Amino acid sequence: MNDDNPFEAPAPVSKGRARRVVLAALPVVLVLAAVGGAAAYTKVTVDDADRAVPTRLWQKPAHEPAKDPAGDLERGRATTELSKLLLPVPAGYRLGPDSGTYGNDAELSGAAATAEMKDGGRGLSGRQRREFEKRIDKLHIQGLAVRTYASHDNDLVVDTQLVRMKDKKAVRDLYTFRHDLFDSIDVLRDGPKIAGHPKNASCFLDPKDDDLRIEGMFCMAYEGEVMVTFSASGVEPFRKSAVAELVKDQLKHITSPGEYV
Template sequence: MTEPAPEGELREHRSRRVRRVLLTALPVVLVLGAIGGAAGYTKNTVDAADRTVTTTIWDKDHVAKGKDPAGDPSRGRHDTELAKLLLPVPKGYRLGPDIGDLGNDSETSGAKASAAMKEMGRGLAGKERRELNKFIEKLRIQGIAKRSYLADSNDLLVNVEVVKMRDKRAVHRNYADRKKLLDGVDELRKGPSIEGHKKAACYRLPKGDKDTLDGVLCIAYEGEVSVSVEASGSKPFSPSEVGDLVKDQLDHIASPGEYI
């Protein structure tokens, strides 16, 4: 008869599964959380997740280069109102690898973004999917912009997403719902505080072994703009460095003309 796994080993396996969910399924969980559908999705995904997270190494010779007909492309595009909301690539960083199939410095229209979010609900029961679609429509998304930042040291990758909505109340509700959901994930550790921004919350990924990446998740909003940040890096990992970048991003949205 097979002996049961030691309690410590079970906890480690659980931690790895949770990390996997948070790194790969977070957008879905956050959207479904706003309509109360995250619990079942999270459980199913955790149960099916790969139990290992291997260290990723970024090769600077294989990082995609940003293209922008206006200005310095190495700092990111700024040819649209939405793109201008993203933090220009700061000193010590460069544009990172592609985020999914959208590139490393992308923009999506409100209509396409809403359609993509609705696709996240594929597989839900009819009632839950209708609730999801209704919730997404209420957000009145105007557009989404994403940019990846890779530290020159190649040991820290940060993906930033800004979502502009027509309804400021929807932005606030969305933040509150996501924060409540993430606050309920016991495995998450406290992340860095963002100086000068009370409408921001950061969470550090569960502890892993020496071969797993560390990381921070941050959510925030400023006016009619929702901000999400996912950072991952090799150890030793500095959450405060991520916090500084998040602060710069929020400062840039609040006063775009002041950031250089």
């Protein structure tokens, strides 16, 4: 990396070394991979689960939440410039479980998102952390918006995060860095292509594990000054094409937010 480009593409890494490199730099990799705590991949550990019964990713509560006094928000809030860019909850889905501490439909200011991203460098030495924080500052983060979706069949959960940055070049550089990094990790599998977005969107599947009935997929994309992150988990047969369709719809919604119904 150089000082003019905080997230230039990494030098080629041999596949034999890739996993060791990522594990050694895990605290930084996770932060660079996704603002706000989405991991490099969304593998769910269910070693203690009862495999004799169907697995559900999220159990619908016995009682529906009370209506929000602001009106019908079943498709998500659209009260700010950034929240309007989040894909409204599509047919076949509802708002999903909380995304970490954010809730299932939330937004952070640029300052709060920047501070949280910097907090991911706590494991670094003093000099490394200062350099890390300088590179985050160069992203000029304007805000972070989060929304989760759960399928009505309870077989798929999707966590979406949008990060708006001031510099479109920084967005492209960060996407290239993330894509090249993930592409160098031999344990990750190539995910489906996003139709119409060969250069600004890509997906990766979790390592194959025959002992688990749950699969995961991580997608990254960008459109203009907005970085998009999708983390999805689902039971077999995993509907990766459905997740890819959501990514495509999200990118279209960013460019034409008033056209999505």
